[in-house]
Amino acid sequence: MSEEILVNVTPMETRVAVVDNGVTQDIHIERSVSLGMVGNIYAGKVLRVLPGMQAAFVDIGADRSSFIHVSDIHDPGVEGRARSSDAIGDHLHEGKKVIVQVTKDPLGSKGARLTTELSVSSRYLVFMPQTSHVGVSQRIDDAEERTRLQALLTAGLAAEEMDGQGGYILRTAAEGVGLEEIQADLRFLKRLWAAVSRRAKAARKAELLYSELPLHMRTVRDLARPGVERILIDSRESFTALQEFCGEYMPEVSGLLEHYPGERPLFDLHGIEEDIQRALSRKVGLKSGGYLVIDQTEAMTTIDVNTGSFVGRRNLEETIFKTNLEAATMLARQLRIRNLGGIIIIDFIDMRDEEHRRQVHRSLEKAMARDPARNKITDVSALGLVEMTRKRTRESLQQLLCEDCPVCQGRGMLKTAETVCYEIFREIMRDARAYEADSLLVLACQGVIDRLLDEESANVADLEEFIGKSISLRVEPDNNPEHFDIVLL
Structure with a gap:
């Protein structure tokens, strides 16, 4: 195994990529405006105790209240024995000062997860x-x-x-x-x-x-394991800081540090930028011509395996088997790069041969064994699915780099122009009955207005006759495709 660690540092953010034999295996990003909190220790104040959930909200000075469960509260003097109490009220009360450590960064709308076991x-x-x-x-x-x-x-x-x-x-x-x-x-x-x-x-x-080390120093401390050949840093200042850090705490790693002075960006040179863009895509191509479809939701992540354009050379069963084997290796890599955690459901292509199923399952286990995040993989279910869990301690790449589309609100789908036109017709009917007006003006995006003037023109004329009022149309270029306004004139 030949690994390299690439460190890209700018005033705004630090990015780290772990590359194994030229293939990106892991990506870490830390932005100066939103530094990770995992490992930080805080003096906190209990805001609210929730007996029904056996948990409490704690103020640690962050934007959102943090969360602690009774199972994460250290019970002094009972190490190795049963807890003195599993009731949150016996440990915490509102206003109490507590010393806590962050075990999970804030995710989505949830605050940080805390523990008192420091x-x-x-x-x-x-x-x-x-x-x-x-x-x-x-x-x-x-x-x-x-x-x-x-x-x-x-x-x-x-x-x-x-x-x-x-x-x-x-x-x-x-x-x-x-x-x-x-x-x-x-x-x-x-x-x-x-x-x-x-x-x-x-x-x-x-x-x-107490705050954890910045990303580039944590990387050297945690990832500079046997097998790493070099650590390439593109910032002279960070390179010098790492030299001093390693000289004091990790002298055996000092020889791996290299400064990259090249004009071409470090991540461009090694293809990391392309890997990041691919990791934000829903569809991931396989060399054989097959592909994965990865959908990340709040409850779980689903991965669907497809043969795509791969037709194989022998027969259908062999084609499916080879696609699934390649997919097992690729999806393990994608989980690391995207930092996907929680429940993961994998829908491999159905295989009739029991030995093929066992080999694909073993291939997935072998690929996931190299993942530093704790994971557990079940056997193939009765529905032909593989279920697994992967420990989630920080935001996924998508959550870190993206936000919900303001047009579709994260649905990933938009109403058709035809659907919006029919919504406009229904709204016109309601307004015509409820208000007195001589005419109505419809404001909508270009695509909806074009349809009203073309395919729906006969329906517009029939509606005008039915309500006894004229309907005029106007394009509002700033409107999103689903939004419209009806003005009474």
Whole structure:
């Protein structure tokens, strides 16, 4: 595996692309006007307790109230045992000051999701001040390496006299590191948490206590794993900042950093801009000629697989099988690029051969195994669908870059000119009965007026005779295709 990380920095936004053998696998975007909140720690104030939902709304100083469920409230002194109470009212009341951390960014109309189980991260460790658990990332499979790392962490805690001062998890990036690196991280986390604790005690209103690193630094901290050959940054200022950051916290990554001084934009050079545009399209083409149709809704995402122009060489069953195999790999990549989460329903083309179904399912599992977001895939359902879930922690690419169409209001469909004409006829009938007027003026877009003057001209004439009033027409070029006005004259 040969991976590159491309970092495009401007004053307005930072964009990061993970590229594997020339193919874009992941895209992250952070805009300066709407920085992500996940990982931030706030002093908050409880605004409203909802016993029926076992949850509460909390003011953390953001535009929208944030949300916390009773299951996300840390219960001191009961680690490893049953909770003392599952009633939200036993933990929170209106006006109470709480120290909380964001686990999910605001999505759509929903505020941020919160927890009181706090944690802060370094290169190799996650520190959890409210627990005593010490563990190793599940992504480190080697049993000997897990044992070695746990022993190193125990030794590091003893050397730094930090035993019993919180819990720790060794991150995936810790694989292969030594005691010196772990001790450096422990000292950093100790200083960091001391600063957060001081701010928390001094806070008198809803305010930010700790913010996560900016995207380009988080990228180096979290994504610079074994297999990454280089990290290319197109901003001299950000490159220098990353050099200093890596020199202090991640010296082994410093050699991967490269500054890109070229005149041609970095994302254009590597085809990332085209991949972003394709990721906003509903239809995704496959090399074979087949295609996917991806529809993102509030409840779930649906993916439909079609053979398209692919006719195959042998028979229909083989054509369907090959299309489904290619689709399984492509849709796993699209889920990462688009950052689609929640419930995902995949409608593969029906396959009669049981072995073909198993191979397509295995291919999907293999493709999704490389996805850093936690996911779960079910077997093929009785209706021939594959259901899966993918953890959602931030807005999708579409939610981040797009908004609902002001004309169709997000429906993706518009009424035909014929439908609007008939709505106009019905409105004229209502107005003619309800108001006294000598004539009526219809204001509508060009397409609707053209139809009224052409295909519907006989209906307009019949209507004039029926209501006993003249009807005149005028084009309003600024009107959207569904909007019209009727003026009484």
